[in-house]
Amino acid sequence: MDTPTLPFDPVILDRMEEMAIAEARKILTARRFLPVEGPFGLGYLAAPVGNDDQRQHASHGATTIIARTIPVPMIFRHFTMSRRRVSAHLELGQPLDFSQLGQATFELAAREDELIYQGDPEFGLAGLCTVENRNHLDAGNWNDVEQVLRDVLAAVTLLDNAHFHGPYAMVLEPRLYNNLFRRYTEGSDILQIDHLKGLCTLGIYKADIRGGVLAAPEAGTLLVGEDLAVAFTFPDSAHFNFTVRESIVLRINAPKAICTISPKG
Structure with a gap:
């Protein structure tokens, strides 16, 4: 997938990503004590768990092996930045307002912790506080x-x-x-x-x-597909549009x- 050409100084996007990572670190807790593996890339859609299931078929002697996996959710939050304010920053040195980035990062980080502690039954994911046999x-x-x-x-x-x-x-x-x-x-x-x-x-x-x-x-273990990143998506007549996103899942090893x-x- 082609990345949209940035219509502004790329240093701004780098600065936004640094700010988002710093803000997320203030909120996220499970990453501080559970091992983390990855990132494996945006295309990391499912993570292996446990041993493969094996079944023999008496009728023709063949054996079927199925790998057990859990889905790796992607979390993202859309936010915007005024085109005029970016121009005022670049042309006149006025400060940029990063409040929408901060709010988007807060909501993304809160959702990550929620997935890790509570899981998501609809996705078939268990959390630290909900897994069976704990x-x-x-x-x-x-x-x-x-x-x-x-x-x-x-x-x-x-x-x-x-x-x-x-x-x-x-x-x-x-x-x-x-x-x-x-x-x-x-x-x-x-x-x-x-x-x-x-x-x-x-x-x-x-x-x-x-x-x-x-x-x-x-x-x-926390398995990371794409680690937290800020991406420019598209411009409209009044705004630049962005997402802050990541993909991550908790694999329960020992309830x-x-x-x-x-x-x-």
């Missing part, structure tokens, strides 16, 4: 500082008993994460989140999920390396 802990009330530690220790023990001995990362919904910025004991300078980092040495992160999830890196946590209250 460990699960019905936790206590996390308003109690000591209860938080007891529950995280219990989740670690579940993974340990499943022969996943760490290191671990923990991801929490915003209210639970924010609640960790309390002093562990009265008069102490140690925050509760710092206390828990001794158990979760791959980090503690905030994401738009329900409850929490503790995971070892053996849980899954038992995951423990979801549901605190009370």
